[in-house]
Amino acid sequence: MATYKKKGHKPTSKEEQQKHVEEESTTAEVFNTLDEGAGKTEAWVAKNQKYIFIIIGAAALIILGYLAYNEFVQEPKEADAANEMYQAQEYFDAALDASGAESDSLYNMSLTGGEGKYGFLDIIDNYGSTDAANQAHYYAGMAYLNTSKYQEAIDHLDDFNSDDEILAPLAKGGMGDAFMQLDQPEEALSYYEEAASMRNNSFTTPKFLLKAAITAINLGEGEKAEKFLTRIEDEFPNSEQATQVPGYLGQAQAMK
Structure with missing residues (x-):
């Protein structure tokens, strides 16, 4: 049966005294080991803190740079590309409803542009990293397909993701x-x-x-x-x- 030991209980027998000494010795060894480990860690940090700060700083710069790029470069670029592509899409949609030479002409205008606006090929060349440029590959591929330029159609449709x-x-x-x-x-x-x-x-x-x-x-x-x-x-x-x-x-x- 388990017995309750009062605080301050002093060992009376030799066995209890020996056990108490061993417990204190084990506890001391544990703390000494922890102290040694902590000391080594602190020494390593102290020795390498310059490199640690450089790594932390570089990571922070990368994150801030990515956020800044998205906000000040990529997002405005996406908006410009979508605005530029509007007219090309108008030509493409009109070509779907036309026939013969008129349809071919509208498809070609959707590719090369008109009325001061870019065509799909211009969007791809000038806004290559945008969603609009990716969409332009699809439309360009279909425009080429409908104007019997089959290899060009394959190339652009293959680039569409x-x-x-x-x-x-x-x-x-x-x-x-x-x-x-x-x-x-x-x-x-x-x-x-x-x-x-x-x-x-x-x-x-x-x-x-x-x-x-x-x-x-x-x-x-x-x-x-x-x-x-x-x-x-x-x-x-x-x-x-x-x-x-x-x-x-x-x-x-x-x-x-």
Whole structure:
């Protein structure tokens, strides 16, 4: 049974006296060790404090510099780029509603600018680190795609980076379209597959599944085409592409 020891209790037996001495000795060793460790740390800090202050100061300067850059350089640059790109987007949107030579002219103006405003290519050259410049790569790629400049389209769409639900797969699919026009169906198929798998929505997914299926059929890959078409049929039965599935599915199955 445990017993309560009063404060100030003095050891009476020799065993208790020995135990008490050992406990005091152990405690003293612990404190001595801690004192030695603290002393070494203090000595190291004292010896290296110049370098420590330099490191702390450098880190502070980096943080302050980053904050200042964002506030006084990057943010105004983003605003200027967005303002400059407005006219180019107007030309691009108008080109979508036009046709023939008028459409080509508007796409070219969206690329090179007009009315004293930059085009998408100018935005890329002058505001390369901004979100607007990244968006300009997408629009430039699509403008080139619609004016039959396929290698330029591929280059700009490949430089476009986005997590957007729609634009990201459209860019990959646009690269597939460009490769098809360059008579490189194998490359086109890989980009259509990637575009279809990047997101799962009722707009881009069935769109590029169908393009992948048609390309696979043209390459004689009926089994792969059937897989794409079946997915449209099962997952997107109300899509526009679903109405075209039966005809292409028959072609794909006939290849077996």
